[in-house]
Amino acid sequence: MDWTSAQLRALVELTRRGTITAVAEALGYTPGGVSQQIAALEKATGMQLLRRVGRRVELTDAGTTLALHAERILTTEAEAVEALERTRNEISGTLRIGLFATAAAEILPPALRRIRELHPGVTVRSRDMDVDEVYDAVVGGGVDLALGLDYPDVPIPRDPSLRVRELFRERFSLAVPAGAMPGRRRVSLADAGEQGWILPSVGSYYGRAVLTACRRAGFEPQVLHEVTDTAATLALVESGVGVSVVTDLMLRLRPSRLDVLELQETMERHIVVVFRSFAEDRPTVAALVDVLRACADRTPPGAREG
Incomplete structure (x- = not known):
């Protein structure tokens, strides 16, 4: 055929x-x-x-x-x-990687520079996608590996055909309009219980994770703006229309005039790399995963290695 x-x-x-x-x-x-x-x-x-x-x-x-x-x-x-x-004398070939906005801006560029230095025969082609879709894209073979997110409160279902390697963890803070909570440096989620919130859809893993944390803190967030894009979220907080949770990587996507307050609660997201189990020993995949993990050793401020 x-x-x-x-x-x-x-x-x-x-x-x-x-x-x-x-x-x-x-x-x-x-x-x-x-x-x-x-x-x-x-x-x-x-x-x-x-x-x-x-x-x-x-x-x-x-x-x-x-x-x-x-x-x-x-x-x-x-x-x-x-x-x-495996028959080649050098590590070379083409890899397709799926990634979300934060990964595209902050995680992949240094990894690409390093992989070119170590293995100039490796070509990486990237594709931006919804972060909740990257696992299915790897399972379906649409990409060879992907950078994704996992949340302890709402873990991504584990497919036995996949390998998930944690790169590092980020703690969430509370982003509020400048001057909205004067004199405060550390707050509880419940302290923002009466505020309007800017959050992704509860149909997303991120949205469900935030909702779970808020309910555990004893309140139901009043979502005024349902927004997925991080830069748009930061712009809305800066304009004074609501609050949201953020990580250091998220804050680096858009310089914004707002206040970032430490949360009393531990709320995290895990940055992971995902690939098919049978590709674990594929030379190009193994090389890129090693580079990503090495880059994770130089974790961004506020993050910690997994």
Whole structure:
């Protein structure tokens, strides 16, 4: 059969996510691009793989059968890449890494500089994505490894096919408009219980983690602005419309005139690197993970190693 890995990956992701739009977001394509991949796969197999059911699509029996085999084909392909890398005298090859905004700005650049110094034959291609999507992107083979976040209060479900390595931990502080709590340096979350809050959706791991911490402190946060973007959150706090929790890495994304108060409660997030278990000994993956962990030894102010 004359098919491509990209076509098979699109089909496999469709079984996981259910919609063309969700597959497009996971793989970094447009919905039209995903539809073209599936159409090309149908042409290659000579069989209908999808059918329309109202506004949704579902796999035909042929599509379901091929998707099961496609997962094994993609896994075998990834293992073959690892085996070929091992035959080289030097560590070289191309890696695809998924990452979120803070990682793109603060964590990846020094790691890229270091990997070029140590292993000039390694090419790293990065893709910005929603932090809650990076685990699925690694499982599905959309990226080879990813930088992600984990929260002790709302831990990310662990897929047995993945390896998760903690790089370092960050403690949250409370960001308030300048002068909103004069004379205070250390506060409880409950001290901001009557304030308006700027938080991500409770559908996100981050949003649920903050909500859990607030409830443990004895109050339900009044969310006035549901915002995911860190820079936008800092701008809103600076403008005086609400409070939020922040880490040092988050604060470095946007210089802002606001007050940052230490929290009495311990509220953390863990920066992790995620990759598939069978790629643990792949030379390029191992090299980049080692570099990321070495960079984590020079953790940013306020963070500590895991």
